[in-house]
Amino acid sequence: MxxxxxxxxxxxxxxxxxxxxxxxxxxxxxxxxxxxxxxxxxxxxxxxxxxxxxxxxxxxxxxxxxxxxxxxxxxxxxxxxxxxxxxxxxxxxxxxxxxxxxxxxxxxxxxxxxxxxxxxxxxxxxxxxxxxxxxxxxxxxxxxxxxxxxxxxxxxxxxxxxxxxxxxxxxxxxxxxxxxxxxxxxxxxxxxxxxxxxxxxxxxxxxxxxxxxxxxxxxxxxxxxxxxxxxxxxxxxxxxxxxxxxxxxxxxxxxxxxxxRNEPYLASGVGAHGYVGGERYEMERRLTPYMKAIALGRRPIASRRSVPLDERMEDQVILGLRLAEGVDGDRFMRRFGRPLEDVFAGVVERLLADGLLERRGSAYRIPDAYWPVANAIYEQWIGAADIH
CATH class of the missing domain: 3.80.30.20 (tm_1862 like domain)
Structure with a gap:
């Protein structure tokens, strides 16, 4: 995949x-x-x-x-x-x-x-x-x-x-x-x-x-x-x-x-975070090392991390669930080549049954009444992606 x-x-x-x-x-x-x-x-x-x-x-x-x-x-x-x-x-x-x-x-x-x-x-x-x-x-x-x-x-x-x-x-x-x-x-x-x-x-x-x-x-x-x-x-x-x-x-x-929507973005400046090519990076958080690196002609990126596929899938869902539009199942399928319902089978079924998730068209969203407890709903998706 x-x-x-x-x-x-x-x-x-x-x-x-x-x-x-x-x-x-x-x-x-x-x-x-x-x-x-x-x-x-x-x-x-x-x-x-x-x-x-x-x-x-x-x-x-x-x-x-x-x-x-x-x-x-x-x-x-x-x-x-x-x-x-x-x-x-x-x-x-x-x-x-x-x-x-x-x-x-x-x-x-x-x-x-x-x-x-x-x-x-x-x-x-x-x-x-x-x-x-x-x-x-x-x-x-x-x-x-x-x-x-x-x-x-x-x-x-x-x-x-x-x-x-x-x-x-x-x-x-x-x-x-x-x-x-x-x-x-x-x-x-x-x-x-x-x-x-x-x-x-x-x-x-x-x-x-x-x-x-x-x-x-x-x-x-x-x-x-x-x-x-x-x-x-x-x-x-x-x-x-x-x-x-x-x-x-x-x-x-x-x-x-x-x-x-978990799309890529560039970042620059002290402490900024970017996401490009499946990789998240963080700029140097301290001002003096940032300035010294620039003076030496080196871009002061402090760390880079390739985001594993299952984590990208989690991010796609959890970030999307912050939105009233929800996370689009069709876009998930286009991006990862598998239905969201397959990758997170147990979670989707459980949250739908409990009324903590609803489907509108091709999108899944958190019902308005449960937005104040959204963090507890996000937690259900962490570590739950089946990528095999």
Whole structure:
């Protein structure tokens, strides 16, 4: 048996910009607080890395600049970065190019630079609309900055604007969540990402939680918050197309759909992860070794791993089940040459019988009522692929 998409050319690029003004209390991403000179050196190294990358051979359909806070870079550095991107890569005419941003890091000048270079989607890390909650989680902005940033992006011509929300925060109430959702609905956004707070090891929140200093809402309250977010957004015309993501029709995050459909993508920058030719790779996570490797003319890939066939099949199913569309059995058959029902015979039958899985056309999906417990359903597929 083979993976017929293994050699498919990637049409997506992820770029990691690791700088933040300060570190949020819940964050375990690869981020650094550095000087403007360090940011300039990093942009030069990143553009040099692009020159070392093998050409994808096809125009890119999406590019995503994540972080960190990509818009912490100055307007002149953003101009340099995006000019180099356009010189190095070809893009499809309708390509989606996304920048993550924190509301306190954006200016009209920066927004104009982004638009000049074809960036057409911006994602603001709002998290909440209550100043006391923003301060409690270590954000560097307050509510007014969120609203000002979104309206500025809209006025400058961004047609696709996302706002991130978090729930399950310390001392957060149902009323806080409802107020935040309403605040988003009052803004010109076409996409909302709503995430549970996860206490990650090594973060200040992890330490404070062990000491008993975090007053978290608890699982039942979090489930009610999730349902509230879902009801309010869907009632306002948003489509709940992925377990944590909502979009007005046509506003879906095309780059993230590449991940959820288990398609290949390029990656560059400190700590970035890529997936090409059946192989997952990770870039050097530490800034100094990354910079030194570039200076020596070597692309700083820290590790590569060929993904076994059974794991690729699991990924195809588990990632696809995050989506409302589900995992397409026809595509699974085209990709792997065997029916999904064959490869995961016992799992499919059991989950269908228990009502934890349903079939719509050629796709299998998790019924809406069970999205809050989706992780327990994903676990059923791990190690269950019969590839013989």
């Amino acid at each position: 083979e993976d017929r998409e293994e050699r498919r050319a990637p049409q997506a690029l992820y770029v990691h910009i690791p700088f933040c003004k300060s570190r949020c209390f819940y964050c375990d991403f690869t981020t650094f607080v550095k000087s403007p000179a360090a940011m300039e050196a990093y942009v030069d190294a990143l553009t040099a890395e692009w020159d070392m990358m093998e050409s994808p051979g096809v125009p890119l359909a999406t590019a995503y600049f994540g972080g960190g806070t990509p818009t912490l870079l100055s307007a002149s550095l953003l101009d340099r970065l995006l000019g180099a991107l356009r010189r190095r890569f070809d893009f499809q005419p309708d390509a989606e190019i996304t920048f993550e941003s924190n509301p306190d890091s954006i200016t009209r000048e920066k927004l104009q630079v982004l638009r000049h270079h074809g960036v057409n989607r911006i994602s603001f890390g709002a998290q909440a609309f209550q100043d006391h909650l923003l301060q409690a989680i270590g954000r560097a902005h307050l509510r007014d900055a969120i609203e000002e940033a979104v309206w500025a992006a809209h006025e400058i011509g961004f047609s696709h604007i996302n706002v991130d929300l978090m729930f399950g925060l310390p001392d957060q109430t149902q009323r806080d969540v409802e107020e935040s959702v309403q605040a988003v609905l009052d803004l010109p956004v076409d996409h909302v990402s709503a995430y549970w707070l996860k206490i990650e090891p090594g973060t200040p929140f992890a330490k404070w939680n062990e000491m008993g200093h975090l007053h978290l809402p608890g699982e039942d309250a979090e489930a009610e918050m999730y349902e509230l977010v879902r009801e309010r957004l869907c009632g306002a015309g948003f489509v709940h197309y992925e377990i944590s993501n909502f979009a007005r029709p046509g506003g879906e995050a095309r780059h993230n759909l590449v991940y959820w």
